[in-house]
Amino acid sequence: MSPKRSRILGLVRPDVWDIEPYSAVEPPERLASRAGLTKEQIIKLDANENPYGCSPAVGRALSEFDEYHIYPDTICGDVQELLQGYIGAPADSIIVGNGSDEIIDLIMRLFLSPGEKVINCPPTFGYYASSAAFCAGKVVRVPRLSDHGLDVEGIVKAIDDSTKIVVIASPNNPTGNCVKTGELTEILDTGLAVIVDEAYGEFSGKTVLPLTSEYDNLIVLRTFSKWAGLAGLRFGYGVFPTALVEQAMKLKPPYNVNLAAQVAVRASLADLDDLMDKVRLIRVERDRLYGELQRIDFLVPYPSEANFILCKLLRGDLQHVKHELESQGVFLRYYSDPLLSNCLRISVGTPEQNDYVLEKLRSMGSTLPANS
C-alpha cells in the first residue's frame, strides 16, 4: 500500500533544501565491495584513522563492564577529572561530546541565530560549514594564503555586526599546518568566539590550551578519534570558557556520550604511554612518507604536523589516479572544493601500508602524461 500523500515535504525548513550534504567516508566493507575486493585486501587511508587501532585495554574494559542498563553521567564527571589530569584544563570547563563533531554543532547552536555569520578558512574540515548551515548560519569563506597560513587581515576585514564565530583547525585538515600564536591572538583580540580545533593536536605536540586562561572567547576542541583510535566509539570534548559552560550545557543532549565510549576513554587514558608510543611511530612514519612522496615527480606533498599528508598532482588526471589506486585496493581522500583541485590526502598508515601506497604511486608515474 502506498503511503497517503501529505504535505510533509512542504513542512521542511526551506533553507534545508540548499544544504550541501556532508560527504562522510564509507566503511571498509563498502569500499572493498565497490572495488570488487575483500575487506582484507584494501588499505583504507581516507579518514585519518589510527592504523594501530585503539588500546587493547579498551576491549578488555568493555568486556568486563556490566552496567550498560544504567543511563550515563551527563557531564561524564570521572572522565572530566581524568581529562583534567591529561590536558591540565579544569574539569568543569570540559564539555563532552559524541565525537568532536557534536561539540562543533553545540557551539554553532550556542551562538548562531539564522543569518548570523561564521568565518571559515578553507581549505579546511568540511563539517564546520555543514554545521553552520544546520543553524541557518552564513559561512564567510576567507581562504588560506598560498602557504596555507591564515589570512588574518582578510579575517579581520570580513567581520561585521552579524559575525559571531571564527573557526580554525590546528593542525588544519587537510593542509597539515598549525596556527601561529601571533595570528591566533590577533583573531582572539577581535572578541568573537574563536574555536581552535585540535583534533590532531597529539600528532603536532602543540596546543593553544594555555591561552584559555588569558582569553575568555577561546574554545579548544579535542577528540579521541585519531590519536587514541576511538573513531568508531565517538568521543570528543571541548574546553570552554567557564562563563559559557552553563549556557552551553543547556544545549547538550543529556546522555550524548554512551557508557561504552566512557569506558573506552578511561581505559585509553590508563594506557597513555603505549598510545603515545603509537603516536610517535605515526609521526616518524609521516616524516618518512613525506620524504618518499617528495621523490615522486608527479606529486607535491605539503609538510604536515598531523597524521596525514596533502599532495597536489602535477600531471595526469586525478580521477584516473583515484580509479587506478582504488582498483588496487588503496583508498585515499579526494575533494570537490576548487581550492583543492588536483589534491589528494593520504592518512599515515603502518610502514607496510605506506610502502604499498608508495609502490603503487611510483609505478603509476610512467602511465601519466609527461610535463608539457
Ligand SMILES: Cc1ncc(COP(=O)(O)O)c(C=O)c1O
Ligand atoms: C579537524 C577535524 N575536526 C574534527 C573532526 C571530527 O572528529 P570526531 O571523530 O571527534 O567527530 C575531524 C575528523 O576528521 C577533523 O578532521
